[in-house]
Amino acid sequence: MFLHYKVPLEVVRKLVPKGLDIDMYEGDVWVSLVAFTMDKVHPEFLFSWERLSRFHEVNFRTYVIRDNKPGVYFLSIEANNRISCYLATMLSGLRYQYQKITRTVSNPEGEDEIFSYFFPETKSLNVEYRLVSKSRNDDKKSKLDVFLTERYCLYNEEGNHLFRFEIYHEPWQLTPVRLRSLEANYSVGGMSLAQVSPDLVHYSPGVKVSVWGKEKL
Template sequence: MKEEIKDIISYKKHRSWEMPNKNWFWYQEWNDVLFLHYQIQEKDLRKLVPDFLEFDSFEGSYYVSVVAFTMNQIQIRNTFPVPYFSNFHEMNLRTYVKDKNKPGVYFLSIEAEKLIPTVMAKLLSGLPYEHSKVARSSNFYYLNVKRSQIKIDFTVGNKNENLKGIDLWLTERYCLYKDNSKNQNPLEIHHKPWELYHCELKNLEIKYQKFNDYLDFNQPSLFHYSPGVKVIAWNQN
């Protein structure tokens, strides 16, 4: 683990600001990640994001993304992972914001597989975690709750060796903003750059009850797959 952490920390030339000047608090792995990206109208996005957060845009366009992955090896510094608590499937819906020139993400929804880890994650991070029925095989995701019904079936292709500006803008994000106007300090994270692969969507059925009026989730503008990243995170400043 020490060598893994050294490797993560030593690679930082891709960041647009310095890492926090204090010890990291969390380690976790985000594995087998599928990104689905959608353009959204600014007027619709304003209905979903708190006024104290500034939108971030790419060449004048705004985006939200469905991100499905598996959490592994979650642990607090100087502890060790416990399998039930440290490994679970997650699916979130996020958009792109910034504050004080720090581009990050704001979560509209986070669905996680296991009840107790979901409750703990919500309490410790302040992020909008909710428990859901999430299942997956290597290339298939299924989620079913009152507000969401999602089925994703995909295959992974070759590595994308020619990443464009939009690819990097959507994925290289190093802080997580919370829905708290009194405390706007983001959760800071760090990892090596994402390795992105082409993928093919064989079947896509997404119904977010709360957000269907704003987007056609079955028509993503762009999508990626990644084997994943090893992540360190800090407690809130």
């Protein structure tokens, strides 16, 4: 589930390292709250182990560009597996945090889902949605859909240095979805989503993703 929000440039600028430019779409700055389940995660040449390789995750990201290469920058990343959070942070430098996340499919067909995310006392995300159709809408993607979902690198800051990771995946399969309820008491760096509704919502059944090539910039 992608929840996309338009936000003021000055709000995002102070949260993104100076070495990265904010990537805008027709003058608008976007952030996205993305809730999903990771499955069969493993380093290259190693097999996956379900205790570490499957977990729920929520990340809050914005869109940046450097050297004419657009990518994403994570403002926060949280997952519900303590060991996986530790290993991911150690291996990648991305700042994973452990939090409780639950996800419930409310009927056998899998068309209704409740994705509940809890951050004690400070954040909460509760999303209930219905899939309008399971058919793909690849031929109906707008330029904005592509801008927000087709990103093939990510940037991260460690200490005083910037790094870039390459990403590969097939284009996201986007399917029609309708929000039934949404409570996003979620904030990062003074930017709060509590009183606003998303400007755009996407749902996808998922894609296989490869990440490699940590490059110091």
